[in-house]
Amino acid sequence: MTTVDSSEREARADLYVPMSAQVVDVQQMTDLEVLLRAAFDGGRPLDHCPGQFVQVSVLGVGECPISVCSSPTRPDYFELCVRRVGEVTAHIHRLEKGSVIGIRGPLGRGFDVAELHGKDILIVAGGLGIAPARSLIQYVLDERQQFGAFHLLYGVRSPAELLYRDDLTLWRESPDVNFHVTVDRPDEQWRGRSGVVTTLFRELPQLDPTETMVAIIGPPLMFKFAVLEVLARRIPQNSIYCSLERRMKCGVGICGHCQVNNVYACLDGPVFKYGQLKALREALE
């Protein structure tokens, strides 16, 4: 796949320069996840594709890759859902409306939306995988006439981990999407479905293998079982997209941190076709 020569490396060095963006809204979604809405000075759009990511930097602390979770069809701002796991993400959680952050990107390869146009779409998201998925979900809903049937399956471990609750209500009520959600471990208040996300495949009508494109985004174990369900419906491997989150540093194909064989997850991905990833056993483990 990607080979990076020295002249290309120099050209990409520009991508090391962060642009300043302002946090225009902050919403604490769960104990661990915050939703930031940000905008560049002067209102310049981020111009991303669903599935791409940015490197978010906090001055004096560091930077980390975060998927863009809003759609390019909403160009006045971009949104980032950040789970607090370590130092940089803890600092991101302390940001307030008006804080300034550095943004490099958009980076990587997202979903090929032109290839998705005219197709039936199935998105299967697990846990934090709903963050990159949401950019594509919003895109399909905003450009609804460009797509056939739209099915969305979402699973989390417990009700407290559900993200984007306002969106979930909208999707549940919308005639534009066949949306189902489940939790592995229900609590006393939960009135919805329980069980792992693959149990939601029962809710799907028959899928047309030649007309359906699938995106599966979630932890490796979920991916493994979801892909079996999809393959059992005779959907070809190259109609299945998945997102691969390797550890990344530079995000632009220079440091080699994200490399698996001859593939750079930051350049060739993070969104891949299942057919491509299957050849990289290490990537799927």
Ligand SMILES: Cc1cc2nc3c(=O)[nH]c(=O)nc-3n(C[C@H](O)[C@H](O)[C@H](O)COP(=O)(O)OP(=O)(O)OC[C@H]3O[C@@H](n4cnc5c(N)ncnc54)[C@H](O)[C@@H]3O)c2cc1C
């Ligand atoms: C392409 C891409 C998109 C991402 N999108 C999002 C997103 O939308 N929202 C979000 O919250 N996070 C996302 N991540 C993960 C995020 O980048 C890491 O959680 C972050 O770098 C951790 O930085 P830290 O300094 O807070 O923690 P660190 O101190 O660096 O690490 C804390 C803990 O998190 C683990 N960790 C760090 N990076 C990763 C990783 N890439 N995958 C799994 N575990 C990791 C470490 O092993 C350690 O246990 C994405 C990662 C990639 C590569």
Ligand code: FES
């Ligand atoms: S993160 Fe540096 S090469 Fe991909």
